[in-house]
Amino acid sequence: MRVEITSKDRIGISQEILSTISQLGLNVKAMEVGSGLTSLHISQCKLSFNQIRVQLLKVVGVIDCFPIELLPTESREQHLQALLKRIPDPIFDIDTEGKVISCNYQSHIYTNKHIESLFSIPLETVKHRKASAVEVSFEDKVYHAEITPLWAEGGFNGAVIILKSLNRIGHQIAMFQSGNEASDLNNIIGKSKAIETLKQQVKKFSSLDLPLLINGETGTGKELVARAIHQQSERNEGPFLAINCASLPEQLLESELFGYVAGAFTGANEQGKPGLFELANGGTVFLDEVAEMSVYLQAKLLRFLQDYSFRRLGGTKEYIANIRIISASHQPFEVLVTEGRFREDLYYRLNVLNLSLPPLRERKDDIGLLSEYFIAKAAEQVNMQKPSISVEALAHLASYNWPGNIRQLQSVMFRLVALSNSHQLQLEEVETILKEFNTGSYSEENSLTMYDVKSWQEAQEIFERSLLAQLYPSFPSTRKLAQRLRVSHNKIAMKLRQYGIGH
Template identity: 50%
Template structure:
């Protein structure tokens, strides 16, 4: 029985009330006192409220009393627990020794297979690192394996009298973080409608893409450089039932073996010198529930091929330096421009991995085999380029279009896109004619050394030096005409600046694009005679 006693604010009245209860040997479980109110929780099934009320009449200053459902502390605890339970992320409150004081419903669901009571247990039972690493006097975050699942732990210290008495840990799933990361990688969802083309091969490709999107199986995409393999991979993801989850992409050709391994699989706390506190999740964890696109998968080392093969068998892996198995559900889409059967014959690519990745396959036609789509692509790229350089969209003559359709386009759509960006950026009139096209095509062919002009990640994003935060691959400098390292570097700088400066026509814009100081850009532009 719980009762509230309202009384005058008189010194000693609470002691008199408790003295009455003590005289009658009533079992008091708890009491709470505020000004004018005394709350008492009594454990005695035979006791009646009228007996209590009658006993209190002898005390001067009692105004009234009645039964209540909860003590004030119990009511506050219920409200707090309700608030915590409405938070979708797991929350764990621990004391300075690591004992779990309280959890919310999200944590209970995460620990649904644990049959004994969670409160009172040490959190060390559920994590892969010493609890001391979590007890901090500052708000911090770290990667944490909790009950064999990877999370980002946000840690808030509980401080009393300047001492840390425990921490409150909020867990965020790697899948939700991966979704946020994929949004940062691409601001817009690229679906099947972003694939421009009406020729028979593209229509068939769209149909196959939509069909494969319904099947939760690995997909292998083969196509020449610049044909839009990542765009197709994103369309696959957006058309699938996992389109609300993360789509993450990595170019396997841009990182050395050890860095690619840690990017894919992550690493455990203390795995190597300089490792982040608490370790780091890999892309497999971040893409949990979604899709991971492995571009240029043929560039993987044999060691990583074996590790990827093991992962594809049961979708479990260990972080670099870790000792616990992590299980995720990720759809793998891989791509390459190389001839994998030939690499298999040369023992440079594992045959068993090839069959794991190539369950479903898509072949992207080169631009020279879809010339009827060039007018559509041209119009789209001209409109996009004009918008980005803040110009009125120019018209293109039929002769210029014919010239574009007759070109072989070894760099495919990426090359067409970059050529049109350059034409639009340098064009001062309202019409693009065949002479403008000839001039730019000739310039591309005669440039030695040459670089890949800046491509777009997709049809709607701004020019960038890379497609997934990785370094953009640059064509190898021809050995002919190279005198020494210094001259080759100077030639490269000049070509790069000549290509980018029309697209970012100020030292500050170009410096921001290349992530260097605008003073350095101004100096280099003058050094190479691009500006005076």
């Protein structure tokens, strides 16, 4: 039986309550005392509550007495355990000797076990480190153990250890990369024939758990499509992790993909670090601008794709990755392979399935839908009412060549909304901004910062595309354009083909 007693706050009242209980021949198993409140857990009680209450009310200062289900501490513990059970990560509370006091995962097995026998972590290591993470093995799985030592005035007072699986960490990284927004077929906006065909291909390729290579010009939405394929696939419960192969130097890219062990190189994390191939287990890894990989990394990726086994940098342990590889590039692989800049055997490994994304100039029927979508997004971002757009303005947008594709259209629409003072975007505003793009005062290459450009190659290609798109209307043949730029006819023909200009 558990009872709660309200009383006046006076010295000695708790002792008198205990004396009364003792005189009744009852045993107090637990007692909690607060200001004007006393809670008792009476074990093996043979008296009725009313019999006990009558005697307690005789104590000077006792106001009332009533039965309760749990003591305050028991209630808090019940709520805490319910909360902990909802947390998917195993959490262990250890005492000053390193033994498990409580945990939210199979507590009947692990309570009173020592952390050294569970995780091979010496107690001294826990005592002498700040809150941090170490890699541990638990039930034949690799976890990151987040250790938080607890300190009291007398010194070390135990610790809390949270185990996070690599897969869960991968999910958290994926959520961060995507901005917490899922991408599916509804995010592929458009009703043109090209987009309807693309959506059908996305559905088909989502059901095929094979490597996929996506080709498309810069700004056509390659990562968006890759995310949609992942979300439609049976791997959608696993992480989707993306990396731009052009944005990192060779050694850093290698460590990001394959991970590394402690001491693998100067500046490495002292505990080592898992790579994307580990973190994405059960999910998808998206290799953007895969054509920018060095020859060395191309060879290492080829070996990985043979059986999906790998070792961390500096390590000897063999890992098997259960992932799907989706890669992408805006460069023509046929040219890269011919020039010896990309391994032919790796190209065939990555290109089991192939998806080509149409440039915006080949799907101009979608410009209206895309414009409305970006206008709504821009208005929401700048916290203003969504403006409409005039028919004339839309027609002008549809007549433009869009060398920067959807990314450029998005930039134009955001700029229009941000600068407009009216409830409708007019033709004059569109003409002004597109003129700035064409003259270069607000061209894509000038709007890029050093942080936007992923490589010298990309910056060069953005400039080439913009230059050719501006000059082609005035020099509408490969011969005239080659004469104007003082280069060979073949080079201009190849570049026009590469950027889809004049076709």
